[in-house]
Amino acid sequence: MRLDGKVALITGAASGIGRESAILFAREGARVVCVDLDAKGLDATLGLIPEGGEAIAVAADVAHAADCQRMVTAAEKHFGALHVLFNNAGIMDSRDDDAVTTEEAVFDRTFAVNVKGVFLGCKFGIPALRRSGGGSIINTASFVAVLGAATPQLAYTASKGAVLALSRELAVIHAREGIRVNALCPGPLRTELLMKFLNTEEKRQRRLRHVPMGRFGEAAEMARAALWLASDDSSFTTGSTFMVDGGITAAYVTPE
Numbered sequence: 001m002r003l004d005g006k007v008a009l010i011t012g013a014a015s016g017i018g019r020e021s022a023i024l025f026a027r028e029g030a031r032v033v034c035v036d037l038d039a040k041g042l043d044a045t046l047g048l049i050p051e052g053g054e055a056i057a058v059a060a061d062v063a064h065a066a067d068c069q070r071m072v073t074a075a076e077k078h079f080g081a082l083h084v085l086f087n088n089a090g091i092m093d094s095r096d097d098d099a100v101t102t103e104e105a106v107f108d109r110t111f112a113v114n115v116k117g118v119f120l121g122c123k124f125g126i127p128a129l130r131r132s133g134g135g136s137i138i139n140t141a142s143f144v145a146v147l148g149a150a151t152p153q154l155a156y157t158a159s160k161g162a163v164l165a166l167s168r169e170l171a172v173i174h175a176r177e178g179i180r181v182n183a184l185c186p187g188p189l190r191t192e193l194l195m196k197f198l199n200t201e202e203k204r205q206r207r208l209r210h211v212p213m214g215r216f217g218e219a220a221e222m223a224r225a226a227l228w229l230a231s232d233d234s235s236f237t238t239g240s241t242f243m244v245d246g247g248i249t250a251a252y253v254t255p256e
């Protein structure tokens with residue numbers, strides 16, 4: 001088991017990548033703290049944890065400092081330590097558009113969750129990782145952190161660029177303390193988040209044209225990548241822009 005003895009905190013665990021990661025991490029021996037705004041969804045995730053696995057749910061908004069402090073405290077209180085911090089919660093507002101059209105409130109909330117949420121997770125999580133002798137932080141960015149799209153989602157794109165920059169700097173700051181920090185950059189996935197945004201078949205096909213593999217990724221595929229970053233298998237990997245994207249960022253022209 002690749003996470004035996006480790007305690008992992010995963011935000012956004014009520015759905016998509018976070019849920020699949022909670023299930024996989026528990027299967028690999030981790031005790032998991034599942035965090036999300038959506039308490040019902042968290043219950044459903046706990047119901048999917050394989051028998052023998054240990055997990056608790058903490059309903060919290062990662063955009064609020066007190067909530068982030070509470071989730072880290074819960075990890076240490078219930079499981080005695082924290083070794084893996086997966087800052088994965090994120091939003092993409094369907095009203096997110098170009099600079100002219102996007103409302104200031106949409107921009108602000110996107111940054112509050114996607115960027116400040118990662119910052120706050122680290123603010124309270126890093127002292128806990130220090131107390132346990134080191135660990136692994138995984139921040140979910142996106143392929144849009146390095147590529148621009150003509151289908152505008154400006155606040156989201158900017159927020160993911162910020163997550164990538166923040167992750168790199170954290171990796172450098174904390175490298176000598178045994179804390180690794182990597183940015184997981186998923187390509188377009190067949191999860192609720194993206195399917196709500198690409199809400200017509202035409203929009204979906206337009207996006208798929210840019211993916212060499214010609215399909216959307218699955219949340220479970222991101223969970224497997226996150227598992228590698230969480231485990232000691234990736235012991236010399238820090239500060240990486242970890243692309244798991246079906247080749248989208250490698251493509252200039254895609255196959256017919």
Ligand code: NAD
Pocket residue numbers: 011012013014015016017018035036037038041060061062063088089090091092113117140141142143185186187188189190191192193194219
């Ligand atoms: P998802 O919508 O299935 O899951 C996101 C989860 O985050 C939800 O359960 C939601 O309730 C939770 N959440 C939202 N705001 C929160 C908050 N303030 N506090 C706590 N929890 C909150 O989406 P997903 O695809 O699994 O997304 C996970 C991450 O992957 C996000 O950061 C997203 O930006 C990123 N990502 C997704 C794609 C994609 O194509 N789906 C691509 C690249 C990156």
